[in-house]
Amino acid sequence: MIRIEELLGLVPEAPQAEITLWIERCWLRAERAPDGAWIFTEVDVARVRLLTELRITLEVAEETMPVVLSLIDQLYDARRTVKALLGALETQPAPVRQAVLARARSQGSE
8 A cells, every 4th residue: 555655756746735635526546544644556546647647737627527537437447348358258169259259340340
């Protein structure tokens, strides 16, 4: 787990006040340590980098952020699902894999 001081070292362009605001708005899902300090995971660090890019660099409006974050989260969820499906497909016999891939290709061209 990473404390906010380390997070700020990893993403120095992220303002600490913004990080707290992002947590309050549920754009960032940090947890509290027993001593009350915020603690972050590696996923949180990636999210802070994304939020910093969107808010600071690209200047995405505050009121637009929930929609943008929802779309990004949906995209990542779809990628995880596809990766899991491909992993499951790899465990199947070759004829099954070939049939599924052929069907997917024919569906994609419709």
